Amino acid sequence: MRFTPHAAAVVAGLCPLSAYADGLEINVQFLRQQTEAIATLSNLDPRPEDLAIRGAELATVDNATTGKFLKHTYSLTLHYVPVGxxxxxxxxxxxxxxDLLVTDVDAxxxxxxxxxxxAAGALILNATAEDxxxxxxxxxxxxxxxxxxxxxxxDALMQFFLFKRWPRLAMIEGTYPEDKAFAAALNRSAEKFGLEIGATKTWAFDADMRRNAAAEVPLFTQDLRDHDVLLVADEADDFGRYLPYNTWLPRPVAGTEGITPQVWAPVVEQWGAAQLHSRFEDLAHRNMAPEDYGAWAALRSIGEAVTRTGKTDAASLRTxxxxxDFELGGFKGSPQTFRDWNGQMRQPIPLVTTRAVVMQAPLPGFLHQTNELDTLGVDAPESTCTAFKE
Amino acid sequence: MRVSTLALLAAITAQPVLADEIWVTNEKDDTVSVIDIDTMEVTHTYETGERPRGITFSHDYKYVYICASDSDAVQVMDPATGKILHDLPSGEDPEQFVLHPDNKHLYIANEDDAITTVVDVESRTVVAQIDVGIEPEGMAVSPDGKIAITTSETTNMAHWINTETQELFANTLVDSRPRHAEFVKDGAEMWVSSEIGGSISVFDTATQTEKAKIRFELPNIHPDRIQPVGFELGEGDKFAYVALGPSNHIAVLNAETYEVEDYILVGRRVWHMAFNADKSRLFTTNGISGDVTVVDVAKRKALKTIKVGRFPWGAAFRPTN
Structure with a gap:
């Protein structure tokens, strides 16, 4: 909704900050590798074709808006690689x-x-690979x-179980490598926070659960030892949706179903998040997914670094x-910074259902000597990364 | 119906002296709560458009302007009756605004559109729209009326508007997520709070250069939770009172030395505030706890908590004598 035709002309009269470099051009490459989708039982939630890309586009628009006051021009070049x-x-x-590359590729x-x-002198930002x-x-x-x-x-999930005093965990994991990786991560996090995942079963049904879940799932979960919460490792989004309310014991479900730890979700609405959602929906006409958020944060980090330094080369921006001095306002209530020992962006992890944010990690009481966000993920003392030690 | 309204009005106007009031917008209730400053109780709750946030009175106190963000309108209310008189064209998603000293031009931040809209409240027309950074929010106007400020939350700038030409003449970077701006000391300084950056930037108005940066520190509260948002200057601009969001405190800041002298515990996620007439009482809106804390300014102590609607956000003072 605009009322006056001359608003665009105002831009020409802007006075940029003299202390900062004028006339910079920042061209960022975005590389997307298309992957084969895993066939799932339900088609209720199709994967958008433009995941991550739309997030990168929004951040480029955001950067360009800031850039016009500084005479910085941003562009995004999309490199799309089909399956194979x-x-x-x-x-x-x-x-x-x-030499600025944002990637949506596997590890x-x-x-x-x-x-x-x-790539030796390049700066690569990984927007989607969670390995x-x-x-x-x-x-x-x-x-x-x-x-x-x-x-x-x-780790965010385990903090939640400790906070809730739900220490007894059981798990159902899928058979895909992604499922196994998530299950392994759950096991490592449980150990880190002094919890133990008891009975674990592998989902091995080839029947159509859309018809059988109410009959089969109670039987399948009957022999799990008593537990406070049932974990699900179903990264492929194949069977998890049929577990809640069908389990033998009335227990909450968490992991890839039920209460899920996400970097971003449509239900995140505090800290101005609603504004990011609405800008994204105007652009993409769908909800903003975690992949979009990763790409948005990558492009915005580049924009923030260019704005503050007036430089565009990979080495200066990386430093x-x-x-x-670097911080990104990521709409989750904390400044988001990079860990200087492994290049990971520190950020809160909302624990969400499809309807609301249950809590946001780090949870109250999980303390850290320097930054509470470092209670999530690999911390400096246990890191085996050496590439960042100059 | 008409008869009873008239009778009620007659009864109200027959009261000899009315107490001054604080008006508070309740973002998640679509209402304003009116607090009687003497009794410290809510005396009226009026309905507004959707998601009311910014609130300010005309300089003669005849009208109250309310940003109804999700209704995409600035509503004009009669403060005597709580009736919405009309809407002003505001651009999309108005969040905050400031009324020019001429009592005529309203400068409105359109959060979703990266625009500042200037509206003539008399002719009810849009005078200008100015492109600013992403998510404009904080609005201020200099006492002489020559400069208006818009801060943009994602672009992280203060945009300086020449009110004669309605064009930008400077853009200054501040820390992450700027929220609120005020001209201080008769306009000699311009202050901007940055929520995620955790700071207040002090600019020299004449040169638009940063002359100081103020930071906050509270024992036993993580620095990330100390998030300066709204702030107001006390009597004589000697002290500033800064809402620190989810740290649930107000900082008392010496405006001469830029040193923080005290912290006052208030309600949860404190947003904005308004003073009474002699600035001896401060009323803070506490978003999450849904209440208003009354602070004794001299003693630097909370006196009372007043329950209002859900997610109270803006606050404005109305003298009634």
Whole structure:
């Protein structure tokens, strides 16, 4: 809703800050590798085709709005690799255009890209890969992460169980590698917080649960020892939706179903989050997903670093992002900064249902000597990442 | 119906002296609560448009302007009756505004549109729309009326508007998520609070350069929770009172030395505030606890908590004599 036609003309009369560099152009490459979707029982929640990309676009618009007051111009070049395409060739093409690269690729591909000779002086921001190893043994000095590690997400859940005094855990895990990885992360987090996941079962039904859940799930869960909460590791989003209210014992479900730890969700509305949602919905005509948030945070981090330093080269931006001066307002109530020992963005993890935020981690009482956000994920003392030690 | 309303009005106007009032917008109830300053009780609750936030009175106190954010309107209410008289064109999602000393031009931050809209309240028309940064919120106008300020939450700037040309003449960076702006010391300084940055930036108005940055520190409260949002200057601009959001405290800041002298515990997620006539009492809106804390300014102590609606946000003073 605009009332006057001359508003756009005002831009021409702007006085930029003289202390900051004029006339900068920032071109960021965005690399997206399409992956094969896993067939699931239900088609209720189709995966949007433009996940992550829309988040990157919104952040570029955000950056450009700030940039126009400083005569900084932002652009985004999209590199889209279909299933089976040559992602490394596309990465090289992207790095030939600029040394600022945001990725939506899997962990193995990310490491291959980071190790390319072309990437040696580049700054890569990982928007979506959550593999904890990328922040630990497999860390790379030229890769920062705006996606949370899986450990950050599962740590958030364990803090919640301790806070609620729900220490007795049981688990059902799926059979896909992603399910196993999430289950392993849950086990590691449980151990970190002194909890133990008791009985664990593998989901092995090939029947159509849309018809059978009420009959089958009670039987399947009957022999789990008594527990306070039932964990589900179903990253593929295949069977988890049929567990709540069908279990033998009346217990809350958490993990990939029920109460889920997410970097971002439509139900996050405090701290101005509603504004980010509404700007995103205007642009993409759908809800903002975790992948979109990771991409948004990556592009905004670049924008914030350029705004504050007046520089555009990868080395200067990386140094600033890893410094104490950097902070990103990420609509979750805490300044979001990067861990200087492994390049991971510190950020709160909301624990959500489809209807509301239950709580947001770090939870009250989980203290840390420097930053409470470091109670989530791999902390400096236990980190095996050495690439960030200059 | 008409007869009884008239009778009621007659009864009210027959009262010899009315106490001054604090008006509070309740963001999640779509109402304003009117607090009697003497009795410290809510005397009226009036319905507004959706998601009321910014609230301010005309300089003659004949009208109260309310940002009904989700109704995309600034509503004009008769403070004597609580009746909405009309809506002003405001642009989308008006969050905060400031009334120019001419009592005629309202500068409105349109949070969703990255625009500041200037409205003539008499002709009820839009005079100008000015492109600013993303999520504009804090609004201020200099005492001489020459400069208006918009702060933008995601762009992290204070935008300086020449009110004669309605154009920007400077843009100054501040810390993350600026929320509120005020001209201080007869306009010699311009202050901006930054919620996520945890600071107040003090600018020299003449040169638009930063001359100081004020930070806050509370024992046993994590720095991330100390988030300065609304603030007001006390008598003679000697002290500033700064709402620190989820730390549930108000800071008492010496405006000369920029040192924090005291912290006062109030309700949960304190947002904004308003003084009574002689600035001896401060009324803070506490968003999460849904109440207003009354602070004794001299003693720097909370006196009373007054329950209002859900998520109280803005506050404004109305003298009734």
């Amino acid at each position: 395409g040559d992602v490394l060739a596309e990465a090289k093409a992207a790095l030939a255009l600029s 193995a591909t990310l490491l291959q890209i980071a190790d390319l000779p072309e 904890t190893a990328l922040r630990d043994a497999d860390c790379r000095a030229n890769v920062l992460h705006t996606a949370p590690s899986m450990a950050m997400r599962t 600033y992002m890893l410094s104490e």
